[in-house]
Amino acid sequence: MKRKKAELSSELLILPDGRVLVQNLTQPMAELLRRLNPEDRAITPRARKLRKP
């Protein structure tokens, strides 16, 4: 798929044991993952918003 220049991109790998691995984590994706699992200590501090998301 051709990607638009300004488009944000993250990749997720969901494992059978429920773990979610991510690369190129953007803030909107971090916020989504934080909502899914607010107790994830790796994600929560990364879900801080940029001033102009």
Add this chain to the structure above:
Amino acid sequence: MIRDLTPIAGRGTVSRSTRARKRVLAAHAMLENCHFCAHHCGVNRLAGERGLCHAGAESRYFLAQPEVTDELELVPTFAIALSGCDLRCDFCITGAESWNPRAGAVFSAAEIAARAKAALQDGARTVMVLGGEPTVHLQAALELVAELPDSARLVWKTNAHGSPQARRLLDGMFDVWLADYKFGNDDCARRLAKVPDYTEVVRNNLLWANEHSELIVRHLLMPGHIDCCWRPVAEWLAEKLPGVKVNLRSGFWPAWKSSRHPELHGTVTSGETKTADEIARSYGLTLVP
């Protein structure tokens, strides 16, 4: 601590951007006889010759966006991923772009710098140059530095397989070196990434980076490589770089050509992660999230 060249900006001397601009010329000249990385191919990239990284004179990028993936003290960052790499890690998570310097779009320092500056204004804490491996596009990276404000906090995310010639051009350009130490021995490096003399090259670069910038060392745990790779890496870091920040990453996934290696078919087990943490603790490493 050893510092070379001119003093840094803000001390009444030549600014980083000005020094970068001058070094762009030197880096471009080096494309005629490329020794950016420790393979020392010596090819003339300006004349169309290609070394092990296959990169030519043109630089391309496959990603440029604000991200929060990296170390907490560095994010949000504006990440710029240049296409192409001098290593051939079969487990590379961006293999299609890292093994192909013609992937992505043509790199324009002015355009990317404008986007980076906008991200900084919007709250990004750093600008991170990565790959692939950015060392193979050193001239493009310096062009970018020349376009960025001297106050910007710049991160050089590298496989630490650059040459001494590259180090000289990089000195004083980046505030933080975020450097991989992937393999604990040369056999694993040769088998998984087709790189000779890995250990000596990486250690020299890490020691240099620690003297010339802030340094964060990364190690990606790989399934089946805790004792052969992580343990000797941890031991060396504890002995030679005590107190250095270490990010121990457990998010290996069997990407790209991992299936060539039976032990890389899966992810790191919870038992391996636990053992790796115990090793880190036993050597007193300073782990950072």
